[in-house]
Amino acid sequence: xxxxxxxxxxxxxxxxxxxxxxxxxxxxxxxxxxxxxxxxxxxxxxxxxxxxxxxxxxxxxxxxxxxxxxxxxxxxxxxxxxxxxxxxxxxxxxxxxxxxxxxxxxxxxxxxxxxxxxxxxxxxxxxxxxxxxxxxxxxxxxxxxxxxxxxxxxxxxxxxxxxxxxxxxxxxxxxxxxxxxxxxxxxxxxxxxxxxxxxxxxxxxxxxxxxxxxxxxxxxxxxxxxxxxxxxx
Numbered sequence: 001x002x003x004x005x006x007x008x009x010x011x012x013x014x015x016x017x018x019x020x021x022x023x024x025x026x027x028x029x030x031x032x033x034x035x036x037x038x039x040x041x042x043x044x045x046x047x048x049x050x051x052x053x054x055x056x057x058x059x060x061x062x063x064x065x066x067x068x069x070x071x072x073x074x075x076x077x078x079x080x081x082x083x084x085x086x087x088x089x090x091x092x093x094x095x096x097x098x099x100x101x102x103x104x105x106x107x108x109x110x111x112x113x114x115x116x117x118x119x120x121x122x123x124x125x126x127x128x129x130x131x132x133x134x135x136x137x138x139x140x141x142x143x144x145x146x147x148x149x150x151x152x153x154x155x156x157x158x159x160x161x162x163x164x165x166x167x168x169x170x171x172x173x174x175x176x177x178x179x180x181x182x183x184x185x186x187x188x189x190x191x192x193x194x195x196x197x198x199x200x201x202x203x204x205x206x207x208x209x210x211x212x213x214x215x216x217x218x219x220x221x222x223x224x225x226x227x228x229x230x231x232x233x
Contacts, residue, residue: 006046013038017114018080018214066171070219071107080214081107082221083169084202089131090162096124098200106169109200111221113212116182117194118203125195132180132191135162142188149190155183166206173223179206 004011005025012025026033028042043049071081083106084096098108098121109120120128129151133141138158144150153159164180166173182192182205192205213222 005041006043007048008046010039010041010046012041015114017112018212019078019110019112019114065213065222065224066168066173067220067222068168068171070214070216070221071101072219073101073107076101080111080221082109082111082202083107084109084166084200085169086167087128088163088165088167089128090135092131093167094124094127094131096120096167098124099197101199109202111202111207111212113204113207115201115203116205117192117201118206119194119196119199119201121197121200122195125193128193129191132162132164136160144190145185145188149182149184149192149194152184152188152190153181155181155187155189159189166202168221171223173210174225175206176209178208 001014001016002011003014005023014023014025026036026040028040028044030040033040068082071083073079073081079101081101084098086093086095088094096108101107101110133151136153136159138160139153139156142152142154144152159177159181161177161180164175166175180192181189183189192203207223209226209228211222211224211226211228213220213224215222
């Protein structure tokens with residue numbers, strides 16, 4: 001995404017990563033920087049550069065918004081943890097148990113815009129991929145050219161994917177085909193979920209074309225379906 005720092009605005013191209021707790025950019029003076037083609041931000045050139053206290057942020061509630069509680073975890077304050085209860089594939093609802101994140105008793109998945117795929121326990125992934133495979137129509141199965149993802153199809157307009165909904169606590173988030181499948185080549189699309197028993201993560205493919213709001217005062221996380229190619233302001 002394009003952001004800017006300072007006054008006058010200094011343009012930077014950055015990765016939006018909710019799994020990191022700071023804004024990272026190289027600044028002058030820098031004695032141990034990696035080489036970059038773009039100019040490096042100079043704090044001394046900004047009239048508004050100064051030390052400021054931390055601020056809380058909030059997001060407005062709007063129609064069509066699905067909201068779930070954020071579960072604070074003092075042992076891992078960087079992460080945004082929520083409770084995913086199940087995922088529906090068509091009429092088949094698959095309970096999600098996951099593993100406890102940090103010291104919380106109810107949070108079982110991290111929402112992270114810096115992770116591409118959605119990572120889920122292997123037993124849940126087996127059930128999910130089987131349910132998706134049984135309901136996909138219009139295209140032939142194929143293999144991931146990189147050999148990483150297991151459920152892949154020939155991509156194209158004929159590929160028909162069942163309705164898939166993520167059931168968070170108090171919030172049902174309907175996913176589109178772009179949230180569920182990722183193109184790994186010009187002709188191949190694969191299920192954007194991966195079996196992993198170490199940690200569960202709700203990745204950025206599942207968050208595409210959603211306006212994701214973090215209300216750190218009310219401890220809530222909101223999803224609003226949005227055409228992210230359009231300007232908001």
